[in-house]
Amino acid sequence: MNILIIGTGYVGATTAMVFAESGWQVTGLDIDAGKIERLRQGRLHFHEPGLEELIAKHVRSGRLLFTTDKKTAIAEHDVIYICVGTPSRPDGNADLRYIQQAAEDIGFFMNGYKLVVTKSTVPVGTQEQIKSWIEAAQQQPYRFDVASNPEFLREGKAVEDALRPDRIVIGTDSARATEQLQLLYKSFHCPWIITKPRTAELIKYASNAFLATKISYMNELARLCDELEVNVNEVADGMGLDPRIGPSFLQAGLGYGGSCFPKDVSELVMTARKHEVHLRILDQVMDVNRMQFAYLLDKARTRLGELKDKNIAVLGLAFKPDTDDIREAPALRMIRELLLEQARVRLFDPVAKLPAHPFYETVAVCASAEEALLNADAVILCTEWTAFGQLNWENAKPLLGQPNFFDGRNMMDAQRMRGMGYYYQGIGTDH
Ligand SMILES: NC(=O)C1=CN([C@@H]2O[C@H](COP(=O)(O)OP(=O)(O)OC[C@H]3O[C@@H](n4cnc5c(N)ncnc54)[C@H](O)[C@@H]3O)[C@@H](O)[C@H]2O)C=CC1
Ligand SMILES: O=C(O)[C@H]1O[C@H](OP(=O)(O)OP(=O)(O)OC[C@H]2O[C@@H](n3ccc(=O)[nH]c3=O)[C@H](O)[C@@H]2O)[C@H](O)[C@@H](O)[C@@H]1O
Numbered sequence: 001m002n003i004l005i006i007g008t009g010y011v012g013a014t015t016a017m018v019f020a021e022s023g024w025q026v027t028g029l030d031i032d033a034g035k036i037e038r039l040r041q042g043r044l045h046f047h048e049p050g051l052e053e054l055i056a057k058h059v060r061s062g063r064l065l066f067t068t069d070k071k072t073a074i075a076e077h078d079v080i081y082i083c084v085g086t087p088s089r090p091d092g093n094a095d096l097r098y099i100q101q102a103a104e105d106i107g108f109f110m111n112g113y114k115l116v117v118t119k120s121t122v123p124v125g126t127q128e129q130i131k132s133w134i135e136a137a138q139q140q141p142y143r144f145d146v147a148s149n150p151e152f153l154r155e156g157k158a159v160e161d162a163l164r165p166d167r168i169v170i171g172t173d174s175a176r177a178t179e180q181l182q183l184l185y186k187s188f189h190c191p192w193i194i195t196k197p198r199t200a201e202l203i204k205y206a207s208n209a210f211l212a213t214k215i216s217y218m219n220e221l222a223r224l225c226d227e228l229e230v231n232v233n234e235v236a237d238g239m240g241l242d243p244r245i246g247p248s249f250l251q252a253g254l255g256y257g258g259s260c261f262p263k264d265v266s267e268l269v270m271t272a273r274k275h276e277v278h279l280r281i282l283d284q285v286m287d288v289n290r291m292q293f294a295y296l297l298d299k300a301r302t303r304l305g306e307l308k309d310k311n312i313a314v315l316g317l318a319f320k321p322d323t324d325d326i327r328e329a330p331a332l333r334m335i336r337e338l339l340l341e342q343a344r345v346r347l348f349d350p351v352a353k354l355p356a357h358p359f360y361e362t363v364a365v366c367a368s369a370e371e372a373l374l375n376a377d378a379v380i381l382c383t384e385w386t387a388f389g390q391l392n393w394e395n396a397k398p399l400l401g402q403p404n405f406f407d408g409r410n411m412m413d414a415q416r417m418r419g420m421g422y423y424y425q426g427i428g429t430d431h
Contacts, residue, residue: 001184002026004077006102008035008066010046010259010325011119011151012083014158017051020058021163022187027065029073039066047324047351050159074109079180081149082118082130088263092270094123103130106144107137114144115180119151121204121264123271127171127197147172147181148197150204155258156322169193171200205271208264209282214249215256216288222252222428223295232428233410252428254330254382254408255292257319262289262328292427293333296408299425300378303404307343311401313376314338315369316383316409317349324351330408331382335363348372350385370399378404384411394420 002025005016016028030036035045042056058064067073074080084098099122106116118130127146134144148171153161167190170181178194193203218236225232232252240247256262265282272279304310319329326332329352338345339362347354348366366372369391373379379400381388389411397403397420405417407426417424 001078001180002076003184004029004073004080006030006080006082006105007084007098007120008032008039009083009085010048010155010158011153012081013039013044013046013055014048014051014153014162015081015083015119015151016064017054017058017159018162019184020064021054022184023063024184025063026058027067027073027077029067029070031068033068036066036068047322048158049156049322054159070105071109074106074114075111078113079115079117079184080106082116082120083151084120085259086120086122086263087259088266092266094121094263094267096122096126096129099126099130100133103133104137107134108139110134110138110142110144112142114142115147115177116144117147117149117177117181119149121150121208121260122148122201123267124198124201124205126201145172145174145177146197147174147177148200149181150200152204152207155325156320165190167191167193169195169200169203171195171197173197205264205268208261209268209285211249212256212261212265212289213281213285215251215261216285216292218250218252219255219292219295219427220288225252225428226430229431230428231414231431235428251410253292253384253410254296254334254427255289257328257330257332259325259327262286293330293408294337296380296406296425296427297334297337299430300380300404300406303423303425304377307338307341310343310377311375312338312343312345313369313372313379313400314345314347315349315372315379315381315388316352316385317347317354318352318383318385321383321385324353326352326355329382334380334382334408335360339363346372346374346376349383350387352383370396373399375399375401377402378406380406380408381411382408384409393417393422397421 003019005012005028008028008030016026019026038045042059044052082102084102086094089095127148131146222232236250239245269279269282317331346364348369354360403422405422405424410426414424414429
């Protein structure tokens, strides 16, 4: 079997690497010629630790090819993975136009049996739609099967997560598809769930929405912790020791961002609404998340007064460390609000870049954290890059105009920072 991956973004490029590592012949197809050109040279078009080296290794060995030629690629491969984006539309529903295009391309160019597997996160019921889009585009009634195989990797940890997944979920009604997928993943020794397509699709949304719920719960609790003079990190540690709760995703902060949690929670709420089910908990999860950045900004306003003309050093732009992804990043929300209040923003992120939009043109983009700190009236830490924890904050203090530190990721030790003379506030750690 040889495998075609349609869409070479985070998920497509990682999936291509995983199958190449497992010994299969793989081709990545994208409509973006620039991305394909870089990938052909073994270079990635996004930041993901460890992935570029593995892609380059397989490009050199010839096991991994990249192309923009849909016709040949679809004709020459037996197994086709759809890994294109499914962004949110303004009304909160998933935009399936890239999925539809990929399905129609497959239907149009297929020349024999194909197994079509969807790795993109798609609303419940999309497998049925993909089947009908393929059928409608077919020139001849070739046989094909569809399967859902959702992806659970995290950005920044994509290699580790994809090579050693906690589970493989396969949703299909076809015995032939199940057999082929079991063969493809034969070297993986994790639990398997083989189920119907709708269940597989819902497992993906339910998982992301549950993780988002944990985060919003801790963020709400953090506000109570501030009032009660209790440290939310210690509460999280105590809770996390209960194996029924688990220690992960209990980190209070500026809220969740990224290309997935915000859009997937919203899509699940919309799916439920179409079936006249009101997912009230998830409405609140989104609500808490939307305003979480403002909670920290309020603390800054209380300390500094009006933010107009204040120098604010923003540390971190990416939605989380070890990625250059800024989709739905809480830092962007913070910067937008600071600019609207006419603060002077000095920004540093080790890899992420501001969008090229006139709205951000007054932001001073700095080459180092120290440069961003120059004459700052306050530091607002938005992304917990390791380098920020390692910075010598004692030496950095004289760079600032006023040593005010607002820690949106509870990254620093409050007592240490205060011991150095900083006015320090985190989220749920202020006492
Ligand atoms: N980014 C992540 O960490 C994860 C993403 N997902 C899901 O995987 C899907 C893909 O996400 P990303 O990789 O982040 O998206 P992305 O936006 O980084 O990449 C999508 C790629 O598909 C290409 N594309 C679009 N239409 C195409 C077509 N008709 N033919 C060929 N290429 C086409 C685009 O040019 C782009 O390179 C989404 O549904 C997302 O929700 C799931 C788990 C993790
Ligand atoms: O469907 C997806 O795309 C992926 O979405 C998330 O992965 P990702 O968005 O890459 O990053 P996470 O590590 O989950 O972080 C998401 C956001 O939550 C925030 N977060 C995370 C954990 C926590 O305790 N607190 C917290 O605020 C992070 O700062 C970040 O902004 C899921 O963790 C993956 O399993 C899933 O495959």
